[in-house]
Amino acid sequence: MRIRNIFSLSSQLVAAVLFGSVLTGVPSGQALAQGKDPEMAIKKFDRNGDGKVSRKEWKRDPATFEEIDTDGDGFLTVEEFKARFSSGEKSAKKESRRKKSGGDGKDGGNIISKDDLAPVTFKGFKRKPDSRAQQIELGLLETNLIPVYPDDVYCPKIDHIFGEPWRGPVPNRWHSGGDIPSSWDDPIHAMADGVVIAKFDSGFRGIQVILQHAPEDTGLDVWVYTLYSHFRTMPEVAIGQRVRMGEYLGPNGKTGVPGKKREPHLHLTIMFAATPKYALLVNEKGSLMIPLDGYFAGPLALMRRKMPIDTHSMRALREQERRVIIAYKKESGAIVPPDAKIIWPFTCR
Numbered sequence: 305m306r307i308r309n310i311f312s313l314s315s316q317l318v319a320a321v322l323f324g325s326v327l328t329g330v331p332s333g334q335a336l337a338q339g340k341d342p343e344m345a346i347k348k349f350d351r352n353g354d355g356k357v358s359r360k361e362w363k364r365d366p367a368t369f370e371e372i373d374t375d376g377d378g379f380l381t382v383e384e385f386k387a388r389f390s391s392g393e394k395s396a397k398k399e400s401r402r403k404k405s406g407g408d409g410k411d412g413g414n415i416i417s418k419d420d421l422a423p424v425t426f427k428g429f430k431r432k433p434d435s436r437a438q439q440i441e442l443g444l445l446e447t448n449l450i451p452v453y454p455d456d457v458y459c460p461k462i463d464h465i466f467g468e469p470w471r472g473p474v475p476n477r478w479h480s481g482g483d484i485p486s487s488w489d490d491p492i493h494a495m496a497d498g499v500v501i502a503k504f505d506s507g508f509r510g511i512q513v514i515l516q517h518a519p520e521d522t523g524l525d526v527w528v529y530t531l532y533s534h535f536r537t538m539p540e541v542a543i544g545q546r547v548r549m550g551e552y553l554g555p556n557g558k559t560g561v562p563g564k565k566r567e568p569h570l571h572l573t574i575m576f577a578a579t580p581k582y583a584l585l586v587n588e589k590g591s592l593m594i595p596l597d598g599y600f601a602g603p604l605a606l607m608r609r610k611m612p613i614d615t616h617s618m619r620a621l622r623e624q625e626r627r628v629i630i631a632y633k634k635e636s637g638a639i640v641p642p643d644a645k646i647i648w649p650f651t652c653r
């Protein structure tokens with residue numbers, strides 16, 4: 305197995321926990337709140353004088369940006385700063401997030417710096433053309449899994465699979481997820497219980513939501529991330545919010561899709577790691593979430609609903625083990641099979 309023994313990284317794990325607690329103590333929110341003047345906060349960051357703060361102008365940690373940007377439009381306004389300052393500063397915010405996320409309070413403490421990422425992780429997830437070796441190490445190649453969709457109901461199906469050469473306009477890129485075409489505004493649902501850790505509308509892939517799923521959410525022994533992109537409009541779920549499997553996230557669309565020919569579709573990327581730590585990178589091209597010592601997984605590998613899910617193990621499966629039966633939600637709300645903890649992101653009807 306090429307995956308670097310994620311269960312025997314105890315020393316790295318300890319280091320991650322130690323560093324994580326130091327790094328996430330960045331006091332940007334508190335420093336801002338001390339000023340308590342929304343106008344001043346805007347002035348401090350607003351370079352182009354449009355009266356609001358873009359992601360590019362923001363010089364503090366991305367998580368704080370996402371927290372303040374409650375409507376998720378990618379800009380911080382006077383109203384949003386006001387709401388931030390009047391909410392009783394960070395402790396109240398944390399408390400409300402803890403309530404929303406089901407009580408463990410851990411979701412707010414998992415963000416690390418990109419400097420904590422191993423070079424292979426950073427290069428592989430950035431997916432620059434010269435990083436194909438790293439991408440392969442992280443599992444970005446075809447899994448050879450075969451989906452078995454139900455035959456009594458219709459499920460929107462993957463047409464552009466994970467790990468094959470990307471069909472978009474840039475050469476030497478490999479598809480980091482599976483594309484599932486469906487009609488405009490078809491509801492996209494959370495594939496498992498989890499927490500919303502990011503949502504943004506910028507750069508490539510348009511409007512995106514990222515969920516983090518704890519091992520107890522999925523029944524898998526790893527932390528899983530499901531990334532949904534190309535929503536037609538910004539989903540109303542909030543950062544830090546706990547969502548349930550099958551819960552509505554937002555409408556299908558094609559924001560960020562290059563070229564006019566491609567129909568609306570969900571681009572679905574799956575990642576996983578041994579710990580819940582992750583970095584959020586923000587630049588003018590968009591936002592990128594990278595799990596600490598994380599890997600890509602194919603959507604069908606996740607739909608196996610059992611370990612392992614890493615690509616190199618999938619490619620080593622015998623032929624009869626490669627068929628993956630898709631679990632799903634019916635329009636009635638019934639889950640098939642009823643004990644599934646991970647389901648298809650579109651309803652089957």
Ligand SMILES: [Zn+2]
Nearest residue numbers: 481482483571
């Ligand atoms: Zn895609």
